[in-house]
Amino acid sequence: MDSPHQPRVRSYLMKHIFLGGLNVSRIGLGAMTMAGVYTSGGGLDDDESIRTIHRALGLGVTHIDTAEVYGPFHSEELVGRAIKGRRAEVVVATKFGLISHTGRDPGDLDSSPASIRTAIEGSLQRLGTDYIDLYYQHRVDPRTPSKRPWAPWPSWSLRARFDSSAYPRPAPVRSAVPMPCTRSLRCRRNTPCGLGTQRSNCYL
């Protein structure tokens, strides 16, 4: 599959900015409604959703945002279908933590390492890729405390993926970040940050 490290040459149709180490078009595309999260409006039109993603790419959008919980899973599946063969053109952001993969009650938040591992596998498969550019923790899980609140899921659960021989380098997750994070950011401001900011388990 495409490597996230390969040089990309393109003329930008739209202004770009940096999110941490990720270069993105400053207008992205949210794929939540494609799974009918507000309303299905009497039915979903997957073909139109995919045309929408293709049109976005054609207009210079390079940042697509989805989550396993949208649908659930349907939004990621549509994004995967739409970017097939074009993976290197886009920064794909997805999210974990709102679906429990360890048997907690439906609706319970789950950022346990086991749940994250299953979530990553599922997202990679649906997105048809071997790496996620930007992986958000969708909600903080109060049952999975962290000594480092700015990286509130146990960092080894992601690092384990990086070191796993099951994956070719680079890491399957380029950037991981807590999404709802006023407290996390406050904490980080007051905490020496010795970790890299690109292509490792880091923060945007």
Added chain:
Amino acid sequence: MQTEYSLWTRDPEVELLPLVRELGIGFVPYSPLGHGFLTGQIRSVEDISDDDWRKSNPRFVGENFQRNLRIVDEVEAVATEADATPPQIALAWLLAQGEDIAPIPGTRRVARVEENTAADRLLLSVEQIDRLNNLTPAVGDRHEEFYMARIDR
């Protein structure tokens, strides 16, 4: 870092946005069009179907909905002046807040993605941004209490 930020949800300006800038990290505003409200396409609670969770969102119900329409009217006035559409104004205002902001407007329609991305080329005047900065504040919480309690932790 991703959270809700738009013309009618400006909470991040108090603490989050300054923090993000202090730390030199990016900011991804979600619901930049206020769950569709700022597009001007939702004019009555009857426009929202019963299976739509916005139906019970505090900003979309009863008197709050009616009062929040004033925000849409003001955005539409700026849109007319700028020869643009309300969602383009909402996005252009966000982009004017800094070079570190990358909103992710959601849509499932080709025509909307064309409309939204065109906001990249829209430059608002200082006076227009000033008017938008001084919009009537939204009435109603962002979400029902149960959801809010989970969001910003």
